Amino acid sequence: MPQDHASDPSRHSHWRPLRLLQASMDADIARLYAEKRIEGLKPSFVMELLRLHATGPMTITELAESVGRTHSALSQKVSAMRTAGWVRTVAGEDARSKKVTLTDEARDIVGRLAAEWRATEAAIAEIEAEIPYPLTRVVTDIEQALERKSFHDRIAEKLAQDPAWE
Incomplete structure (x- = not known):
């Protein structure tokens, strides 16, 4: 069956260039991690890791509220960060609650992550000054x-x- 490109609305997107730009910038950040041999770290994990470092262990609900995400989205992200070895869950104040905390490996690199965050924000400010x-x-x-x-x-x-x- 011949393809009718004209009837495919996904061929036009106002948002795709923005998504591709962000993906490209995230790939550049990931490349910086790879250059420092920081394995398994996604740029999307960094805010939560920095927040946990600054505030200490938090429940998923507390962490989600802290970074402006839904509980469901943060639960999935915490699972991925746990699988990658950056966080673990520990018992909370009562038997039903769990807190998310950094692993030793995460604590070892959090200073680098803070430096990368500051450098990224400075680079974005520099770009914004150019446009x-x-x-x-x-x-x-x-x-x-x-x-x-x-x-x-x-x-x-x-x-x-x-x-x-x-």
């Missing part, structure tokens, strides 16, 4: 637009006009 419309401004502007009308409502309005959605 006419910084990404932080774009994010703020999008957040304000979404306060006026939610993303959900915008999509729902478009779907209401599309017979394929019915």
Whole structure:
């Protein structure tokens, strides 16, 4: 059966370039870890590892709230970080609760992770100074637009006009 590229809506995406840019930047950060022989560390783990270092052991709920993620998303991430050897769970104050804590291996590199975080933020600030419309401004502007009308409502309005959605 011949492919009809014109009928494939996934061939056009406003967001794909942003996702690809972030993936490329994350790959560059991962390359820095590999150069320092830090194995199994994903850039997406670093905020949680730094937060645990700064605050001490936390429940998944506490950690999720601390970094602005859902419990479900953080539970999955903690599982991946545990598998990679960066965190472990220990008994909490009562028998039902568990706390997430850093492993010795994570504690050994947390200073490097903090240095990378500071360097990354400085590099992003440098890039933003080079461009006419910084990404932080774009994010703020999008957040304000979404306060006026939610993303959900915008999509729902478009779907209401599309017979394929019915």
